[in-house]
Amino acid sequence: MRGLNAALMLGVLGSLAVDASSQEVKHGSAIYTCTNAAGRTLTRDRPIAECMDREQRVLNSDGSLRTVLQPSLTSDERAVHEEAERRKAQERANKQEAIRRDRNLLARFPNEAAHNKARDAALNATRSGIQPRSSAWPTCRRSASRCSTRPSSTRARTCRASSRGRSSRWT
Structure with a gap:
C-alpha cells in the first residue's frame, strides 16, 4: 500500500513538474x-x-x-581572458585620459598664440633663475697651480696642480 501511495505521489508530482515546465516554454x-x-x-x-x-x-x-x-573556460583560458580584458580596460582608460588632457589644454589655451605666450612666461622665470647662478661658480683650470674659490656661501678650498700626477679637482 505504501509503495502504491509513493508511486502515485511521484506520478502526480512528475506530471505537475512537466505541466509547469511546458507552461514556462509557452510563456x-x-x-x-x-x-x-x-x-x-x-x-x-x-x-x-x-x-x-x-x-x-x-x-x-x-x-x-x-x-x-x-x-x-578552463582556468588557463580564464586567466588569459581576464588578462586580455584588463589590457582592454587599461587601453580604454589611457584613451579617456588623453581625451581629458586634450580638452583641458584646449580650455586653457584656446589657440597657439596663447600657448606660446604662457610657455615663454614660464621659461623666462626659469631662465632668470638660472642666469645669476651660472656666473657665480668659478672655473678651474687644470694647468693652474691653484683653483679659484667656490662661491661665498661655502668655505673656500683650493686644489693643487699635479706635482704628484693627480688631476686638479675639488678636495
Missing part, C-alpha cells in the same frame, strides 16, 4: 540549443550539460535568437 522562457560532439542537435528548456564545452544558442519562444552562451 516565453528560453530554449537552449547546441550541437553535440556526434553532430546531433540538442534542444532543452535549460542549459544543456552535455554542451558545457560548446557554444549554446538561447532562443526566444518564437525561435528568434536571444543570446549565445559561450563555453565554460
Whole structure:
C-alpha cells in the first residue's frame, strides 16, 4: 500500500513538474540549443550539460535568437581572458585620459598664440633663475697651480696642480 501511495505521489508530482515546465516554454522562457560532439542537435528548456564545452544558442519562444552562451573556460583560458580584458580596460582608460588632457589644454589655451605666450612666461622665470647662478661658480683650470674659490656661501678650498700626477679637482 505504501509503495502504491509513493508511486502515485511521484506520478502526480512528475506530471505537475512537466505541466509547469511546458507552461514556462509557452510563456516565453528560453530554449537552449547546441550541437553535440556526434553532430546531433540538442534542444532543452535549460542549459544543456552535455554542451558545457560548446557554444549554446538561447532562443526566444518564437525561435528568434536571444543570446549565445559561450563555453565554460578552463582556468588557463580564464586567466588569459581576464588578462586580455584588463589590457582592454587599461587601453580604454589611457584613451579617456588623453581625451581629458586634450580638452583641458584646449580650455586653457584656446589657440597657439596663447600657448606660446604662457610657455615663454614660464621659461623666462626659469631662465632668470638660472642666469645669476651660472656666473657665480668659478672655473678651474687644470694647468693652474691653484683653483679659484667656490662661491661665498661655502668655505673656500683650493686644489693643487699635479706635482704628484693627480688631476686638479675639488678636495
